[in-house]
Amino acid sequence: MPSSKLSVSSVNGNICAPENLQDVSQIAYAYNWLHDAPYLDLKTSLLPLAGYERLQQCRTPSTDGGDEPTDVNGFDIFPVRAGLPWPTGFPKARQSRHWEAGLRISSELLELFSTDSSMFTAVKLNGRSLAKIASHELLLPEEDRFTKFATYLFPEADKERTRLLAATIVFIVIFDDSWEMHSEDKLGVVRDDFLRRLESNGEKEKSKSELQSLIGYVVDGLKSHDKIAGNGGQEVIDRLADFCRHVPPQSNFASLADYLSYRNIDAGVPYILACVKFSLESDVVIEDPKMARILRLVSDHVSxxxxxxxxxxxLKALEDGKVCYMINAVDVVRRLLGLASYSAAKAVTYSVQLEVEAQMEEELERLAKGRILSPKEEQFVSAALTMTAGNLFYSVVTSRYGGEAAKIDV
Known part of the structure; x- marks a missing residue:
């Protein structure tokens, strides 16, 4: 529940430096998911991530080896200063200046998904068609949709790259749980057509509809930007295709580590990291062993x-019979430890998050002391950590999780 002292004007007036206020995407919700674990002392339990601050103070490497300003495309936002719930040691997040451009193309895509005739016959196991999924997202105010994710996850992207990344998030929303889809049913046919367009390898797929044409535009845009700078566009495409093909979830996990390994794929973390790389116009090798541990910790934190x-x-959806199962770290922790309540399991899960942050700090210190990473790799790690903070920030300020109960008083 948000604090009764919060107001929309105070939150939005204090979220960033005065010179950036004109670019703020308005905040209307403040969700504290630890509200039922009041014994957690958030003010004294948080370890500040000094290693992240150090990386943030570095200038952005330019293509000619010099330094470039870091706030051209995005700027710092300060949740604690604005009075928002902020259960993390990250001192800040960042917001894109190009969020409106991202929302425009995502809204256009959602409209096309909601009206395309093939999307009405593509029905998931829960009885919802892909058209209905898109229509449901359109019912929300534009600034409160899941497609706003890119605003906080990829704040260093320029305007066109922001548009392309925001478009791919629509694909994630629509084709989530693609493992349900079988090639012989109408849902599978739609999914397979989408995958063919992703993986066309330069061969133009015939576009029969406005939706197919816009999908083609996004795919072509990701590829063409690789000819300008970096090589992340193709990786975004590849990881997006992988996400659409990922295997059905398990119902039981032997350990939390096993669960988090699964969630790395189920939460689309490889896709998200590819998007981070694309946003930076980077050519770093994400799989480089030097970055393996810090990126695994990033994945665990996101999950x-x-x-x-x-x-x-x-949990409410499960209790109301709207879903048949729940796959969530809180439930995994409760079952593995035999805890009596979900609130206790939530508190333990949060303590695991804080332990991940402590390990992040240790790993960042090790990387810095050994001068292990190149400037471009440091830039990528910094952006991956910014994405991690942005993931938490979006979760706080969206109605997606807290609902109308988390709405801030006007």
Whole structure:
């Protein structure tokens, strides 16, 4: 529940430096998913991530080896200063200046998904068609849709790259749980047509509809930007295709580590990291062993935060009979430890998140002391950590998890 002292004007007036206020995407919600674990002392339990601050103070490497200003495309936002719930040691997040351009193309895509005739016959196991999924997203105010994710995850992207990344998030929303789709049914046919367009390898697929044409535009845009700078566009395409093909979820996990390994794929973390790389116009090798540990910790953090933020909503859906099962770290922790309540499991899961942050700090210090990373790799790691903070920030300020109960008073 948001603090009664919060107001929309105070939050939005204090979220960033005065010179950036004109570019702020308005905040209307403040969700505290630890509201039922009041014994957690957030003010004294958080370890500041000094290693992240150090990376943020570095200038952005330019293509000619010099330095470039870091706030051209995005700027710092300060949740604590604005009075928002902020259950993390990250001192800040960042917001894109190009969020409106991202929302425009995502809204256009959602409109096309909601009206394309083939999307009405593509029905998931829960009885919802892909058209209905898109229509449901369109019912929300534009600044409160899941497609706003890119605003906080990829703040260093220029305007066109922001548009392309925001478009791919629509694909994630629509084709989530693609493992349900079988090639012989109408849902599978739609999914397979989408994958063919992703993986066309330069061969133009025939576009029979406005939706197919816009999908082609996004795919071509990702590829053409690789000819300008970096090589992340193709990786975004490849990881997006992988996400659409990922295997059905398990129902039981032997350990939390096993679960988090699965969630790395289920939460689309490889796709998200490819998007981070694309946003930077980078050519770093994401799989380089030097970055393996810090990126695994990034993945764990994203998964834990997503599960903590969505848990109450998922539990209610299960209790109301709207879903048949729940796959969430809080439930995994409760079962593995034999805890009596979900609130206790939520508190333990949050403590695991804080342990991940402590390990992040240790790893950043090790990388810095050994001068292990190149400037471009440091830039990528910094952006990956910014994405991690942005993931948490979005979860706080969206109605997706806290609902109208988390709405801030006007």
């Amino acid at each position: 834990l935060v997503n599960d903590l933020a969505s848990f109450d909503k998922e």
